[in-house]
Amino acid sequence: MSAGQALKQTARPSILGRLNQIPPALIVGVVFFGAWELAVRIFKIKEFLLPKPSSIWKEVVSQWSGADGTLSTAPLKAAGWNTGYIAVTGLILGLVFGVALALTVTRFQRVGGALTPFAVAVNATPIIALAPIFNNWFGITGNFSNQAIVMVVVFFPVFINTAKGLTDVHPDQLELMRSYGASDFTILRRVRVPNAIPFFLTSLRLAAPLCVIAAIVAEYFGGPQDRLGPVITQNASFTRYDSAWAAIVVASAIGLSLFGLALLVERYAMPWKRPAEAV
Amino acid sequence: MTTLTNNAEQSSEQPAVVVQGISKTFNPGTPEAVQALVDVDLSIAPGEFVSLIGPSGCGKSTLLRLIADLLPPTDGSIKVFGKPAAQARIDQDYGMAFQSAGLFDWRKVAANIELPLELMGYSKAERSARSAEMLELVKLPDFGDHYPWQLSGGMQQRVAIARSLSFKPQLLLMDEPFGALDEMTREHMQNELLAITAELGTSVVFVTHSISESAFLSDRVVVLSPRPGQVHSIVDVPLGERSDDTREEPEFFEKATEIREALRAVEAGL
Numbered sequence: 001m002s003a004g005q006a007l008k009q010t011a012r013p014s015i016l017g018r019l020n021q022i023p024p025a026l027i028v029g030v031v032f033f034g035a036w037e038l039a040v041r042i043f044k045i046k047e048f049l050l051p052k053p054s055s056i057w058k059e060v061v062s063q064w065s066g067a068d069g070t071l072s073t074a075p076l077k078a079a080g081w082n083t084g085y086i087a088v089t090g091l092i093l094g095l096v097f098g099v100a101l102a103l104t105v106t107r108f109q110r111v112g113g114a115l116t117p118f119a120v121a122v123n124a125t126p127i128i129a130l131a132p133i134f135n136n137w138f139g140i141t142g143n144f145s146n147q148a149i150v151m152v153v154v155f156f157p158v159f160i161n162t163a164k165g166l167t168d169v170h171p172d173q174l175e176l177m178r179s180y181g182a183s184d185f186t187i188l189r190r191v192r193v194p195n196a197i198p199f200f201l202t203s204l205r206l207a208a209p210l211c212v213i214a215a216i217v218a219e220y221f222g223g224p225q226d227r228l229g230p231v232i233t234q235n236a237s238f239t240r241y242d243s244a245w246a247a248i249v250v251a252s253a254i255g256l257s258l259f260g261l262a263l264l265v266e267r268y269a270m271p272w273k274r275p276a277e278a279v
Numbered sequence: 280m281t282t283l284t285n286n287a288e289q290s291s292e293q294p295a296v297v298v299q300g301i302s303k304t305f306n307p308g309t310p311e312a313v314q315a316l317v318d319v320d321l322s323i324a325p326g327e328f329v330s331l332i333g334p335s336g337c338g339k340s341t342l343l344r345l346i347a348d349l350l351p352p353t354d355g356s357i358k359v360f361g362k363p364a365a366q367a368r369i370d371q372d373y374g375m376a377f378q379s380a381g382l383f384d385w386r387k388v389a390a391n392i393e394l395p396l397e398l399m400g401y402s403k404a405e406r407s408a409r410s411a412e413m414l415e416l417v418k419l420p421d422f423g424d425h426y427p428w429q430l431s432g433g434m435q436q437r438v439a440i441a442r443s444l445s446f447k448p449q450l451l452l453m454d455e456p457f458g459a460l461d462e463m464t465r466e467h468m469q470n471e472l473l474a475i476t477a478e479l480g481t482s483v484v485f486v487t488h489s490i491s492e493s494a495f496l497s498d499r500v501v502v503l504s505p506r507p508g509q510v511h512s513i514v515d516v517p518l519g520e521r522s523d524d525t526r527e528e529p530e531f532f533e534k535a536t537e538i539r540e541a542l543r544a545v546e547a548g549l
Contacts, residue, residue, distance in 0.1 A: 170379065170381060172377040172378075172379050172381040173381050173383070175344070175347075175349050175375070175377070176375060176377070176381055178349055178368070179347055179349065179368060179371075179373070179374075179375045179452075180371055180394075180395050180398050180399075181368055181369040181370070181371055181398075182398060186398065190394070190398075191383065194383070194385045195385075197385070270385070271426075272384050272385045272386075272387075272426045272427075272428070273384075273428075274428050
């Protein structure tokens with residue numbers, strides 16, 4: 001493979017050869033945004049339908065630390081920081097509760113039998129629909145209503161995956177531990193918990209972008225205004241779509257960073273995995 | 280492996296395993312009740328190698344798990360080195376190995392071998408000394424620092440055997456440990472297992488499907504009949520010390536034939 005590449009490069013030291021060294025994702029990204037920019041210019045698409053990437057980026061820069069005065073929306077930096085805070089704290093709460101319930105269900109099978117159907121029923125409910133109720137319960141002046149929505153959204157995939165990892169142990173391994181006279185607690189600590197780590201990290205990878213989505217949708221339903229959710233709705237209602245898009249760019253940057261962080265954790269927390277598996 | 284002739288020595292020691300009047304019924308009192316074993320008696324001497332062979336469903340794995348106290352018997356009693364099986368399990372008097380190596384992915388090879396020692400409270404220094412010794416014994420001295428996925432199936436199985444022997448139990452319970460290996464690796468592992476257990480004086484109860492494997496390894500082969508599982512016959516295999524040449528000797532083939540005929544009789548319901 002590498003020998004073949006080297007051969008090709010010596011034979012043709014061309015642009016194509018050098019293109020091979022650029023990550024494919026980067027190429028796709030450049031092509032995507034380039035095509036978007038060109039399409040808007042060539043077909044003269046109205047900016048309120050689809051702004052050019054270049055105008056969106058200009059908005060991101062100009063509204064980063066202060067609004068330009070026409071609208072009194074929050075600066076993107078502050079809004080992004082607040083939304084990120086809600087997403088991450090909600091994520092942590094969801095992780096804690098998801099793992100705690102998974103441990104409880106595994107340790108006490110009868111509790112599990114009683115709680116799992118309830119958890120499944122809660123998950124089948126469109127949780128976002130609870131946002132106005134949560135606002136009523138927990139108030140709209142603080143963060144907690146929105147954090148609670150994020151928590152409930154994140155909780156379920158974490159609970160289901162972790163519980164699966166805790167119970168999905170090879171029967172031979174359980175018999176082996178019992179042959180050593182190991183107690184249930186020892187088996188939990190030495191076998192079930194390490195066995196669940198890959199499952200938990202998979203759920204973390206699912207939950208990382210999910211928590212940003214949940215935070216923004218929850219913010220649509222109310223709460224303090226210096227958040228990405230209200231910035232997007234307010235700009236959209238004043239037809240300032242390029243500013244709305246700028247807030248979306250910040251939101252997606254937060255989501256991507258969290259996803260990347262989850263991938264990093266996954267790679268370094270499991271040195272025992274085959275390199276190909278750890279993606 | 281000539282322990283059968285050491286009668287004088289045997290009589291002074293506890294038998295490794297005594298199975299008395301053991302019966303096992305799964306789901307008793309329900310329509311799905313299955314009689315897995317009925318009235319099984321078996322005694323295994325210290326240092327003796329005994330294989331359990333029989334058609335699927337004859338209860339050989341069940342018998343092994345009853346000896347290991349991983350299943351409770353419906354009737355009868357099992358003593359391991361003179362103690363009730365449950366006590367022997369708590370005291371870690373036996374080691375176990377299965378068809379799947381059952382190594383823990385997240386532990387390096389050495390840490391897998393050291394797991395039983397950790398549970399028994401050995402110090403770090405004792406543990407690493409012992410795992411190094413065991414890796415030497417199974418001829419993998421340079422693999423302690425590898426993760427299980429980096430090893431072939433045969434190597435993983437050797438690590439599993441090293442783990443089962445790490446605390447030098449006097450009894451080894453094995454459930455088709457070489458079942459998933461190719462023929463050449465399998466024969467190689469059989470030689471190594473005999474050498475190791477001879478060196479440590481370990482008694483072995485070995486579940487297998489393979490006639491030649493049982494004839495090569497065992498001092499005695501217990502042939503079980505199915506539905507319900509019972510001891511059909513016991514074949515003595517006094518072939519003396521085994522080597523690769525044993526596999527080509529006429530006496531070996533005679534014994535394999537004897538076992539095969541016993542199995543045919545079982546299949547025919549005789």
